Amino acid sequence: MTLLLVGPAPARSSEKGVDVVTLSARRRLRRPSLREAGTALLFVLPCLLLFVAFRFGPAVAGVLLGFTDYTIGGDASWVGLDNFRRLIDDPTFWSALKVTVIFALLSVPLSMVASLGMALLTRRVFRGVKLFRSIFFLPVVTSLILAGVVFTWVFAEHGPWSRLMGAFGLPAQSWLADSTLVLPAIVLVSVWSRFGYGMLILLARLQEIPAELEEAALSDGASAWQRFRYVTLPQLRPALFFLAIIETTMSFQVFDIVYVMTGGGPVRASYTLVYQLYEQGFRYFDLGYASAVGLALFVMTVIVALIQRLTLGREE
Amino acid sequence: MRVRKSLTAVAVALVAALAAAGCGGSGSGDSGKKTVTMWIYPVIFDEAKHRAFWDETVKAFQAQHPDIQVKTEIFPWANRDQALATAIAGNKGPDVVYLIPDQLPKYARNIEPVDAYLDDAAKSDYLDNVVKSVTIDGKMMGAPILTSAVTMMCNKKVFEAVGQTTYPATWNDLLTMAPAFKAKGYDVTAYPGDVKNTLNQTFYPLLWQAGGDVFSPDGKSVAFNSDAGRKALTFVKQLVDGGYVDKTLLTTLPPTEQTRIAQNKVACLWHSAPQEVEQFWGKENIKVLPPLTETKQIGYGTVGSLAMLKGAKDKKAAGEWIAYASGADVTKKYDTASSFFSPKKSAGTLFAGDPVLGEQEKYVGVTTVGPLHEKARDVQGVLAPEIQAALLGKKSVDQALSDAAKAADALLG
CATH class of the missing domain: 3.40.190.10 (Periplasmic binding protein-like II)
Structure with missing residues (x-):
């Protein structure tokens, strides 16, 4: 990590794993001249402009639109909190919120467990481990639209999944056509598409854990489970916290696979908040209301992230 | 210094080029035209x-x-x-x-x-x-x-296989002949209940045939939660509960070639164009009939x-x-x-x-052509899942239409 300090250098500790800014390096750091700052700004400018134009600007516009009745191609009038009042009275919103929360409750733990399991399995160096890591990571870089199309066939009435269930004596039926099973099906696809990312994060952290810690535990007679529970897991805590935040945010934003595989059905059993946002914005062109849904989703994500921060990330 | 100047020049040129590209439109064609x-x-x-x-x-x-x-x-x-x-x-x-x-x-x-x-x-x-x-x-x-x-059309081959010589003209005709088709492994019709289907071709024709409409005459409220609406939805539910239609189509929208329609297992359709089934049924086997009649004879076009x-x-x-x-x-x-x-x-x-x-x-x-109303599609968005719920037995016909009407009226303000 390279540190560019423009003020007094804070105290650094190598024990915490942060690069130490050496005395000689600190001597070389000085306040940049106006000319140098200008040149640096010029380099940063394109990225800054893109950020403002495509990230910050639309986000601010989204917040403002939530207080208007803007429809595509129409005028926008300030309607105050009308969209949010409508949200409170809208049974579709509450149903979508319920589906989204259930989806997150199912997919986040499952994805994290799968990520952790795979990270532990591929942590050791053995012949072909890099190939396995690549294979497990492949779903992350696979188009979700494409995956959705394939999994629609997998979960079809006469598809492989249905046959597999049949082999276990379970009813051979399309999970996507059943209002109870559709969400677990979407969860499975979502976990399949995401666990590789979590695996990579956890793997990076696992490789940073000093081998001495485990060796010491081993020499103290700790079992494999005890080493995992009392040595590995505490060391993974920051990475797990980070992953929990990312996974939760991604779960709240689930859309692609729902769009391709179910269209929110049957009977709105897979109709999520982002799907409602999409329908309001791009099917009915009611961007004011769609923005209100987006704002509600944002607030919900922040609240959940704060709760996670207070619980999981308390010590970090 | 020279490198810095070159970089600055490149950056300025890049920004200018981007600006030019941003400002440039598609052009207005040849001058004077x-x-x-x-x-x-x-x-x-x-x-x-x-x-x-x-x-x-x-x-x-x-x-x-x-x-x-x-x-x-x-x-x-x-x-x-x-x-x-x-x-x-x-x-x-x-x-x-x-x-x-x-x-x-x-x-x-x-x-x-x-x-x-x-x-x-x-x-x-x-x-x-x-x-x-x-x-x-x-x-x-x-x-x-x-x-x-979009009229009623039937598959002559299926009628011949079942030994049915008359074609349906009313809802009752369909319900009466349905058991005979079922007994021979055929569906008397199909109902595409997946919410991606437009109700203009699936449920609304039945609603209109029963004498009902989607919106009230002034357009300020919905009108499908009526006797006609209940009659139409009950008719479809009778077809579903009787096992006379393929239940897969209630919740999914597979390509036609993967359905029983393409397998020549469905007798009649009121929501498809002949061009959609011609390659599976053969043009010579398509029997075009007028739209079904209940209270009145009407179809979608x-x-x-x-x-x-x-x-x-x-x-x-x-x-x-x-x-x-x-x-x-x-x-x-x-x-x-x-x-x-x-x-x-x-x-x-x-x-x-x-x-x-x-x-x-x-x-x-x-x-x-269906309702000319600014919220016509929005209303379909709330009605279609409720129809699906009724057909899957998750709600009663009355409850489904009532819930849909409540949500739809809220949309109309």
């Missing part, structure tokens, strides 16, 4: 034939109007509203676009009525129900170029029209093009090539010798 851009969709399935048709039509138009250049762009049907709406919002919309009545209310504020651009003879040549289907607040929002009629957007660069030129492209000669050729029907009285019948299209053409007069 008026340009009209038209967006249309695959009305003629074969893209090469479709392209050739418009190229030829544009050429003939330009022979009469050498100062007007017309660019026709053929877009896919999928997500056409998203593309059009965002283009309009970004002030990059076309001058002329093909729209059906279902779309007109949503775009009404962006549409320039065509009344002033069509002469009286052209306007009076349109069928009355066709004019009605594109008229909002007394103004024609588009110049119709085609119509369609659409009207395709050319609408001018308010953002049109040169409204006079766009109007000239619309008047030409919606003329009797052009539409007759277009409708014949696309297997649609003419919206013009003067065209007469286009498919008199065709046993399928000729039969369908007879029923254009007993079709309706």
Whole structure:
């Protein structure tokens, strides 16, 4: 990590794993001249402009639109909190919120467990481990639209999944056509598409854990489970916290696979908040209301992230 | 220093180039020529034939109007509203676009009525129900170029296999003959209940046949939560509960080739066009029938029209093009090539010798395009899942329609 300090250098500790800014390096750091700052700004400018134009600007516009009745191609009038009042009275919103929360409750733990399991399995160096890591990571870089199309066939009435269930004596039926099973099906696809990312994060952290810690535990007679529970897991805590935040945010934003595989059905059993946002914005062109849904989703994500921060990330 | 100067020069050049690219538009064509851009969709399935048709039509138009250049762009049907709406919002919309009545209310504020651009003879040549289907607040929002009629049609092969010699004309006929088809492993009909299907072709025809409607006459509330609505939904539920239709189609939308319809296992359909089943049933096995009758006989049909957007660069030129492209000669050729029907009285019948299209053409007069209401699609969005819930036994018919009406009325304000 390279540190560019423009003020007094804070105290650094190598024990915490942060690069130490050496005395000689600190001597070389000085306040940049106006000319140098200008040149640096010029380099940063394109990225800054893109950020403002495509990230910050639309986000601010989204917040403002939530207080208007803007429809595509129409005028926008300030309607105050009308969209949010409508949200409170809208049974579709509450149903979508319920589906989204259930989806997150199912997919986040499952994805994290799968990520952790795979990270532990591929942590050791053995012949072909890099190939396995690549294979497990492949779903992350696979188009979700494409995956959705394939999994629609997998979960079809006469598809492989249905046959597999049949082999276990379970009813051979399309999970996507059943209002109870559709969400677990979407969860499975979502976990399949995401666990590789979590695996990579956890793997990076696992490789940073000093081998001495485990060796010491081993020499103290700790079992494999005890080493995992009392040595590995505490060391993974920051990475797990980070992953929990990312996974939760991604779960709240689930859309692609729902769009391709179910269209929110049957009977709105897979109709999520982002799907409602999409329908309001791009099917009915009611961007004011769609923005209100987006704002509600944002607030919900922040609240959940704060709760996670207070619980999981308390010590970090 | 030299490197820094070069970098600065490159950065400035890059920013200038980006700015130039951002400011540059698509251009207005050759100087002195008026340009009209038209967006249309695959009305003629074969893209090469479709392209050739418009190229030829544009050429003939330009022979009469050498100062007007017309660019026709053929877009896919999928997500056409998203593309059009965002283009309009970004002030990059076309001058002329093909729209059906279902779309007109949503775009009404962006549409320039065509009344002033069509002469009286052209306007009076349109069928009355066709004019009605594109008229909002007394103004024609588009110049119709085609119509369609979705009637009842049955598979003769299936009827022969079951030994059924008469064809259904009413709901009761369908319910009465359903057990005989079921006994031989056939479905008497199919009901596409997946929410991606438009209710205009699935549930609404039944609602209309039962004497009901989607909206109240003043458009301020919904009217489907009525005796007619309950009757229509109960009829479909009887078909589902009796095992007379394929339940897979209630919740999924597979390609036709993967359905029992394609496997010649379904006897009759009221929501599909013959072209969709011809390759599976064979044209000779398609029996076209009038729309079903309950309280009244009515089916769904659409009207395709050319609408001018308010953002049109040169409204006079766009109007000239619309008047030409919606003329009797052009539409007759277009409708014949696309297997649609003419919206013009003067065209007469286009498919008199065709046993399928000729039969369908007879029923254009007993079709309706569905509700012309700004919230028509939004209402479908809340009604379709409730219909699905009733058919899957998650809610009673009364409860489903009542919940849908409550949500729909909230949308209407």
